[in-house]
Amino acid sequence: xxxxxxxxxxxxxxxxxxxxxxxxxxxxxxxxxxxxxxxxxxxxxxxxxxxxxxxxxxxxxxxxxxxxxxxxxxxxxxxxxxxxxxxxxxxxxxxxxxxxxxxxxxxxxxxxxxxxxxxxxxxxxxxxxxxxxxxxxxxxxxxxxxxxxxxxxxxxxxxxxxxxxxxxxxxxxxxxxxxxxxxxxxxxxxxxxxxxxxxxxxxxxxxxxxxxxxxxxxxxxxxxxxxxxxxxxxxxxxxxxxxxxxxxxxx
Amino acid sequence: xxxxxxxxxxxxxxxxxxxxxxxxxxxxxxxxxxxxxxxxxxxxxxxxxxxxxxxxxxxxxxxxxxxxxxxxxxxxxxxxxxxxxxxxxxxxxxxxxxxxxxxxxxxxxxxxxxxxxxxxxxxxxxxxxxxxxxxxxxxxxxxxx
Numbered sequence: 241x242x243x244x245x246x247x248x249x250x251x252x253x254x255x256x257x258x259x260x261x262x263x264x265x266x267x268x269x270x271x272x273x274x275x276x277x278x279x280x281x282x283x284x285x286x287x288x289x290x291x292x293x294x295x296x297x298x299x300x301x302x303x304x305x306x307x308x309x310x311x312x313x314x315x316x317x318x319x320x321x322x323x324x325x326x327x328x329x330x331x332x333x334x335x336x337x338x339x340x341x342x343x344x345x346x347x348x349x350x351x352x353x354x355x356x357x358x359x360x361x362x363x364x365x366x367x368x369x370x371x372x373x374x375x376x377x378x379x380x381x382x383x384x385x386x387x388x389x390x391x392x393x394x395x396x397x398x399x400x401x402x403x404x405x406x407x408x409x410x411x412x413x414x415x416x417x418x419x420x421x422x423x424x425x426x427x428x429x430x431x432x433x434x435x436x437x438x439x440x441x442x443x444x445x446x447x448x449x450x451x452x453x454x455x456x457x458x459x460x461x462x463x464x465x466x467x468x469x470x471x472x473x474x475x476x477x478x479x480x481x482x483x484x485x486x487x488x489x490x491x
Numbered sequence: 492x493x494x495x496x497x498x499x500x501x502x503x504x505x506x507x508x509x510x511x512x513x514x515x516x517x518x519x520x521x522x523x524x525x526x527x528x529x530x531x532x533x534x535x536x537x538x539x540x541x542x543x544x545x546x547x548x549x550x551x552x553x554x555x556x557x558x559x560x561x562x563x564x565x566x567x568x569x570x571x572x573x574x575x576x577x578x579x580x581x582x583x584x585x586x587x588x589x590x591x592x593x594x595x596x597x598x599x600x601x602x603x604x605x606x607x608x609x610x611x612x613x614x615x616x617x618x619x620x621x622x623x624x625x626x627x628x629x630x631x632x633x634x635x636x
Contacts, residue, residue: 266566318511319569326566355511368505374498375528376582394509434589438581442502443509445579447572454614455567458621480588487585488592 243300245339246278251309252346254287254294257325261317263452264289265459270329271296277332278339291467314406317448320355365394369439378435385424386439393417394443407471411478414441418486426490433490437483446475492532499528499577507573516569519559523574527552531578545609549575549616557624571617580609 250271257267267289275285275298284299297306328345331337337345356364369390373382393413400409417440425433449472457465503524507517527548534544556570563569583606590599 261568262566263568319516319566319572320511320513323513323516323565323569327564330564355514356508361509364505364508366505368502368509371498371502371505372577372581375495375502375577377495434582434585438585441581442506442576445576447506447576447579448510448568450614451568451572451575451617454617455621458618458625480584483585484588484592487589491589491593 243298243302245343246275246280246298247296247307249274249278249339249343249346250287250296250298251294251307252343252350253325253329254289254296255309255311256346256350257322258289258291258294258311259313259315260321260325261315261319261448261452262322262325263459264291264456264461264464266322266326267294268461270325273329273333274342277335277342289461290464291471314401316354318354319448321349321352324349362391362395365390365443369393369442372442373432373435373439376435376438378432378439381430382432382435382439385421385430385436389417389420389436389440390443392420393440397444407474407478410444410475411482414444414479414482415486417441417444418483419489422486422490433487437486441479441483444475444479446472449475495532496525496528500525502577503527503573506576507569510572512569512573513565515563516559516565519563520570520573523552523555523559523570524577526555527574528577541605542608542612545578545580546612546616548578549613550620551616552578553617553620554623557620567621575613575617578609578613580606583609 253274254267254271257270268287271287271294272282272285276282280298280300286297288295293311294309295306297304325346328337328342332339332342366387370383370387373386378386393416396413396416397409400412418437421433421436421440424430424436430436449468453465453468453472456468500521504517504521507520512520530548530551531544534547535541539547552574553571556567556574559570560567583602587599587602587606590596590602
């Protein structure tokens with residue numbers, strides 16, 4: 241078995257899983273599964289994953305090597321791709337595909353466009369934001385303004401996240417989304433400013449960060465759990481501050 | 492009630508799409524969203540405290556997410572993330588912020604405290620479901636730890 245190939249497989253899978261928003265224990269387990277499927281004994285594979293870097297240590301007949309891969313750049317949450325990589329790991333384990341196949345599949349997942357394109361995402365942001373206003377007791381009017389606010393927030397985050405840290409992009413987007421709601425209520429178009437604000441910030445909520453943080457802490461990945469918890473708290477605080485600034489124009 | 496339950500399913504489905512959830516997971520998450528909303532409101536209507544109701548709803552949704560994840564062979568967050576999103580105490584957080592900017596700090600602090608407690612209750616539900624499933628449902632293969 242070509243050692244370089246095992247490294248390539250492990251690092252590629254680890255980097256992708258981290259990038260698409262998998263839990264830390266899943267990433268560590270997948271790396272181990274890949275190395276074991278490639279023929280290494282389980283006790284010769286060690287991995288340590290943090291939200292910003294991956295360490296893998298493999299013991300082969302030529303000795304023990306540890307490599308580090310720094311993972312930076314904004315994360316693109318994509319649960320579909322996490323599921324796909326998970327499935328590859330399972331196939332490889334059952335011997336249904338070779339290491340080469342697995343690397344090929346991973347690369348094609350990397351290249352593949354997201355499951356839902358831009359238009360579908362805009363529609364989803366509109367529907368989720370609009371529906372949330374209705375859940376909170378709004379009517380058709382609030383649905384429409386909530387949906388518009390949600391689309392503004394979602395698209396603004398997408399666009400600004402390319403230039404600034406995601407945290408700041410969320411702050412800006414929730415500020416603009418809530419300002420939209422405040423303007424709507426200042427113009428007298430709706431009396432339920434709160435519902436429209438909550439609707440507008442819906443697409444920005446750090447749901448995955450919270451869930452992953454808890455699951456990391458439970459799995460004993462304390463470092464990653466605390467780091468992701470901090471990410472979720474910061475994002476929530478950014479949204480809260482942005483909403484506070486917006487509603488202070490129309491208390 | 493029927494309308495808001497339908498819309499909570501719709502909101503959950505749309506949130507799942509925003510997270511790029513696999514197609515097969517979309518409908519089950521929608522069901523989870525509706526269940527979360529029904530449980531939350533059913534409990535509150537029957538006199539259960541709002542924090543306990545959130546904990547209860549989150550626990551049930553998380554347990555279902557763990558079960559769905561095993562059934563569909565997908566990661567748990569695929570179901571848990573959209574499932575709990577309708578429980579997020581948005582209105583409470585909004586009122587807390589509203590109180591702060593209008594200088595009603597005491598009201599604001601009590602609203603903010605309630606928001607925090609609800610958020611804590613939701614995460615506790617996730618934690619307990621995770622622990623239960625980890626201890627009852629042993630992984631088929633466990634060669635890393």
